[in-house]
Every structure is written in structure tokens, then in C-alpha cells.
Amino acid sequence: MQAMDLLGMYPTFYVPGIGTGWVMGIIGVIHVVASHTSVGASFLFALIETRAYRRNEPQLMDFIKRYGLFLLIFSYVIGSITGPGIWYSITVASPRGVGGLIHNFVWVWAAEWVFFTVEVIGVYALVYLIGKVDARTHLKITWSFALASWTTMLLIVGILSFMMGPGSAAWYRTGSASDAFFSSNCFAQLGVRTGLMFVMASVVGLIVASRLPDADTRRGMVRFLALVGLAGGLFMALMSLFYVRTLPHNAIVLLDFRLLPDYARDLAAVLAVAALWLVFAWCRPDRVYTSLAVALFAFVAVAGVWPEERMRESMRKPYVAGRYIYGDQVIARDVPGKGIKEEVDRIARDGLLTLHPFVPDRLRTINDGNLLEAGQLLAKMACASCHALEPGAPLRDLPDEFHRATDEDLIAAYLRGPLRHGTQPYMPRIDLPEDEIRALAHYLAVDDSGRDVDRLIAQERRHALLARGKE
Ligand code: HEC
Structure with a gap:
């Protein structure tokens, strides 16, 4: 057989026992927890610091410094290990899926990388320049950090949404990145993740806030975090309803018949526990002990984020990207815009x-x-x-x-x-x-x-x- 006649496939990678998908899933969920916490926290910092600046409450900067340092270790170390980990695992598990994304979004990824660099420099500058530059300059740094963080999320979500399907059917003909990127699913997912990032930043923030030495600042921060978390959760719930309306038929079938029966009860329970915890924190800020805050964070991350991400990944089946690459790497349909054949x-x-x-x-x-x-x-x-x-x-x-x-x-x-x-x-x-x-x-x-x-x-x-x- 001529080499020309073979399919452009890569070696098959299989992890016995748990299945290859779970390897990506486990790494991905850790990454989602770390990254959403960081993006959410960047906005918390910007809001808190704006208040500290306007009302001249420099003691609030103590919380930002502690949380920023915690993020450096928690989010940035874990995020920087799991980020490349996702690349390695998806590249061997779904090489054509990754190839499809790269061939559409290489410049989007390049832009994302630039914003990510700003984000990483931003978090270091934010933590280590407190008290070393004037307050106004520091506030600008913090807002730049927040906007750069959220922009990385926007760009990645656009790419992830293409995995569910291209923004417009014209893409199959044109192959253009803008037809691929902007879909209603993209905006809905961005909304869900924006809500989730505030929930995560609040739940993790309570761990940091519980250790603040000054009782008044601690109470104020705990209450603020509780409100932000509740508002974020509400926004996430509303956006989830919008998200479901943007799904294609195959995803609805899987959701209704396979996923919701398995997960709906658990997810509702996690939401209820998280909401109760935040209400409790608001009512009894002095009772927010570090051990309790750590336990609730672990619970939300494992029992909440894991099924949520698993459902999102499952719903895309049978496709891995663009509704033209099947999960088994076979091309499902012609894509004239990219010269791809079924x-x-x-x-x-x-x-x-x-x-x-x-x-x-x-x-x-x-x-x-x-x-x-x-x-x-x-x-x-x-x-x-x-x-x-x-x-x-x-x-x-x-x-x-x-x-x-x-x-x-x-x-x-x-x-x-x-x-x-x-x-x-x-x-x-x-x-x-x-x-x-x-x-x-x-x-x-x-x-x-x-x-x-x-x-x-x-x-x-x-x-x-x-x-x-x-x-
Ligand atoms: C792109 C992903 C994908 C590939 C590839 C795939 N399946 Fe499935 N399969 C699914 C999903 C999703 C379900 C729904 C099961 C669930 O959620 O419990 C399913 C269900 C099934 C079922 C249960 C009966 C049914 O119709 O729901 C059987 C049997 C099955 N698959 C066999 C196979 C075999 C054999 C192959 C390979 C020749 C295969 N599948 C390849 C995704 C896939």
C-alpha cells in the first residue's frame, strides 16, 4: 500500500484500568480549580483594592497580600504543572482533536499566551510591590492583572466551545477562525465560568480570610467573600440555563438520558451545601475556622467541579472537536474550508x-x-x-x-x-x-x-x- 493511501492517524494511546479519558479529566479538573480560583481572585483583589484606595483602608491590603501569596503557591504552581499536563495528555490521547484546534486557533493561542504572561508577571508584581509603589500605581497593576486573567479565560473558552461545535455552520465552507470562535455556546460557557470563578475565589478566599489576625478586617472580608460567592453562584446557575439552550441535539440526548439521571441529585446537593456554607459565613463570620473552610473547599472542588466538567466533556460525544472529528479520531464529514475529507x-x-x-x-x-x-x-x-x-x-x-x-x-x-x-x-x-x-x-x-x-x-x-x- 502507498503511504498516500493511509489515513493520517497517530499511534493509539491507551491507559488500562481507568481509561485514557480519565487521565485528561483528572489533570483538567485540578487545572480548572486552580485557574478559576485565580481569575476570580484577581477580580476580588481589584474590587477590594479599589475600596481600600477610595476609603483609605490600607489594612485591606494585608488580605490581598496574603491571598496573593497563597495564589502564587496554590494556583500558579499547580496551574503551571497541570497546564502543560493537559497538553501532554490530550496530545497523545486525541492528537487529531488537538490538531484541529491548533489549525483553527493558533493565533488565538498566541494571544492567550501573551495575556497569560501579563497575568503571571501581574501576580508577582501585585504581591511584591504592595507598599513599594504608590497606591494609585498599584491599583492599576491590580486591575491589569484582573483584566489579563479574564481575557485568558475568554480566549480559552472560545477554543473549548469550538469543541462542542463551530460558531457558525459557515465555518465548514470558509474555515475562518472568526466563524469557528464566536458561538452562543461560547458566551454561555463564559458566563458559567465567570460565575464559577467567583464561587471558587470565595470558597478559597475564606481559607485565607479565616487566618487574618485583625478581628474587624477578618469579619469584613469573610462577609464580603460570602456575598461574592453567593452572587457568583446565582449568576452561574442562571448562565447554566442559558448554556443548556445552546447545546446541539446529541448533547441534549446524552444530558437527558444518561448524565442528569446520574448527576442531577449530587450537583443539587453540592450547590445547596455551598450556598448554606456561604450564608453561614455571612451570619457567623467569627465561626469560619480554617479547618472548616479547607474541608468545604475540598468538597466543592471534588464533588462539584469534577461532575460539572465531566458532564461538559461527555455531552460533546460523539465528537471531540468541531462536530467533524469523532472521539475515535475518525473524520466524520467533509470540511471543504480546510480541505478535510470524510x-x-x-x-x-x-x-x-x-x-x-x-x-x-x-x-x-x-x-x-x-x-x-x-x-x-x-x-x-x-x-x-x-x-x-x-x-x-x-x-x-x-x-x-x-x-x-x-x-x-x-x-x-x-x-x-x-x-x-x-x-x-x-x-x-x-x-x-x-x-x-x-x-x-x-x-x-x-x-x-x-x-x-x-x-x-x-x-x-x-x-x-x-x-x-x-x-
Ligand atoms: C466518541 C465516543 C465513543 C466511541 C468512540 C464509542 N462509544 Fe460506545 N458509547 C459512547 C457513549 C457516550 C455511550 C453512552 C453510554 C453512557 O453514557 O453510559 C456509549 C454507549 C455504548 C454502548 C451501550 C449501548 C448503547 O447503545 O447505549 C455500547 C454497547 C457501546 N457504546 C459500544 C461501543 C463499541 C463496541 C465501540 C467501538 C467499536 C464504541 N462504543 C465506541 C461513546 C462512544
Whole structure:
């Protein structure tokens, strides 16, 4: 086969046990917590400092200094580790998804990087120049820090929204960055995140405020943070309603039938606990102890942000970006504006094992000696971006999706039916030739039984080698 005929695919990356998606998810959620706290706090600083300046209340600067220092360690160290961590993990897990984003938004990313640099310099300047430059200059630094922080968020949210879909359908024809960027989903998501950033900055701020030595300043700051958090939460809730209205059909299906039944109760509980905590802080500012504030922060971050981000990521299925790249990296439709061609039908005709460049030669054609191993590779290439393969693994594990079925024909019927015809709105159309369906069904049937697949594959290879030796 000519190199020209292969698909432009990258090697398949699979993390057993938890599933590749969860690796990105865990890193991403830590990053969201750190970054939203920082952007929210930058506005808190700007508001508090404006008040300190106007009313001549320099003691408020003590809180800004402490919180700023806390951010330097908490948000900036953690954010700077997890930020590149996201890049590394998405690049190996979804190389074409990342490629799609870069080919659309390289200048947006460059701009984001400039604002991020301003933000990082800003936070250092803010913390270390308190008392060293005049108050007015310092106030300007703080506002620049806040605006630069929020601009990085605006730019990243525009890029993230393209993952749900391009701003306008004209993009498929024009391929232009402005058609890709501005969508109502982008503004809705920006609204949700703006509310969330105030909630996070308030919840983390209470930890810092609880340690202020001066009782009056402490009370004042705790109450201010509680109000900001409640207002941010309300705004986030309203914007979430708007956000849901901007979603495409497949996302609504997934939300209604799969996600809300699982998550709605938990999310409502987290919101209620967070709201009660902030109301309590407002009523009893002297009872906001550091240990309590830390516990509530951890609760909101783990029980609130994790399901919220998980839902947003899940809803995009079957696509990973622009409603043209499927989660399994296959191109779903023609995009003339970028010279991109649909690939599903080519795979149906020639097979994934033939067209994918990173397939060992011994698995290019299926025979009795490699049925199981070829099936496993097909599952990794075609399913594992969205499904873990091990029974009981957290990322929609395939054995449980098949209700642990071990009947090859039954599984093959599913592959020939709903999957081939793309009838499930949350799954790609995956149309494989008959021999690949047989191999995949064979592997899934064994895998679903919970038997040790890797040992069976080793056995299969030994048999094949022996058989070849006899010839
Ligand atoms: C782009 C993501 C994606 C890919 C790739 C994918 N699936 Fe799915 N699949 C989903 C989602 C999302 C669900 C909904 C399950 C849930 O949320 O519990 C699902 C559900 C299922 C179900 C449950 C029955 C149903 O129709 O809802 C089965 C079985 C299944 N997938 C099999 C497969 C197989 C086999 C492959 C590979 C050939 C595959 N999937 C590839 C996303 C994907």
C-alpha cells in the first residue's frame, strides 16, 4: 500500500484500568480549580483594592497580600504543572482533536499566551510591590492583572466551545477562525465560568480570610467573600440555563438520558451545601475556622467541579472537536474550508487495520492465528477513546456497556446494527468490514467474560508461531 493511501492517524494511546479519558479529566479538573480560583481572585483583589484606595483602608491590603501569596503557591504552581499536563495528555490521547484546534486557533493561542504572561508577571508584581509603589500605581497593576486573567479565560473558552461545535455552520465552507470562535455556546460557557470563578475565589478566599489576625478586617472580608460567592453562584446557575439552550441535539440526548439521571441529585446537593456554607459565613463570620473552610473547599472542588466538567466533556460525544472529528479520531464529514475529507466510508470499504498507519504487519490481515489480538487492537483504536476495556473500569467500560454479554453473535449484531448505521446520537458511526467485525466481536465476547485476555492473546501468538513452524 502507498503511504498516500493511509489515513493520517497517530499511534493509539491507551491507559488500562481507568481509561485514557480519565487521565485528561483528572489533570483538567485540578487545572480548572486552580485557574478559576485565580481569575476570580484577581477580580476580588481589584474590587477590594479599589475600596481600600477610595476609603483609605490600607489594612485591606494585608488580605490581598496574603491571598496573593497563597495564589502564587496554590494556583500558579499547580496551574503551571497541570497546564502543560493537559497538553501532554490530550496530545497523545486525541492528537487529531488537538490538531484541529491548533489549525483553527493558533493565533488565538498566541494571544492567550501573551495575556497569560501579563497575568503571571501581574501576580508577582501585585504581591511584591504592595507598599513599594504608590497606591494609585498599584491599583492599576491590580486591575491589569484582573483584566489579563479574564481575557485568558475568554480566549480559552472560545477554543473549548469550538469543541462542542463551530460558531457558525459557515465555518465548514470558509474555515475562518472568526466563524469557528464566536458561538452562543461560547458566551454561555463564559458566563458559567465567570460565575464559577467567583464561587471558587470565595470558597478559597475564606481559607485565607479565616487566618487574618485583625478581628474587624477578618469579619469584613469573610462577609464580603460570602456575598461574592453567593452572587457568583446565582449568576452561574442562571448562565447554566442559558448554556443548556445552546447545546446541539446529541448533547441534549446524552444530558437527558444518561448524565442528569446520574448527576442531577449530587450537583443539587453540592450547590445547596455551598450556598448554606456561604450564608453561614455571612451570619457567623467569627465561626469560619480554617479547618472548616479547607474541608468545604475540598468538597466543592471534588464533588462539584469534577461532575460539572465531566458532564461538559461527555455531552460533546460523539465528537471531540468541531462536530467533524469523532472521539475515535475518525473524520466524520467533509470540511471543504480546510480541505478535510470524510473517512468513515473509506474505513467501511478498506478496513481500519488496512488504513491505520500504526498497525503491526502481522495484524494487517485477520486469520485464525491473530483473531483475538486483532480484535483487541480494533477495540483500542475504535472504542477506547470513550470506553475503558477492563470490566468495572470507571470510563463507561465496554464489558458493562454490553451487560457482560459473552455471545459473539449478539455483540456482532450490535456492531452491524446501531454502530454501523450511527443510530446512537452519542456514538460515532463506526462502520467496519465483516472480518473486522468478527475479530472485534470475538475479542469483546472474551473480554466481557472477565477472563485474562492478555494471556489468551499470548497463547494465540504461540500457537500461530508453532503452526508456521510446522509448515
Ligand atoms: C466518541 C465516543 C465513543 C466511541 C468512540 C464509542 N462509544 Fe460506545 N458509547 C459512547 C457513549 C457516550 C455511550 C453512552 C453510554 C453512557 O453514557 O453510559 C456509549 C454507549 C455504548 C454502548 C451501550 C449501548 C448503547 O447503545 O447505549 C455500547 C454497547 C457501546 N457504546 C459500544 C461501543 C463499541 C463496541 C465501540 C467501538 C467499536 C464504541 N462504543 C465506541 C461513546 C462512544
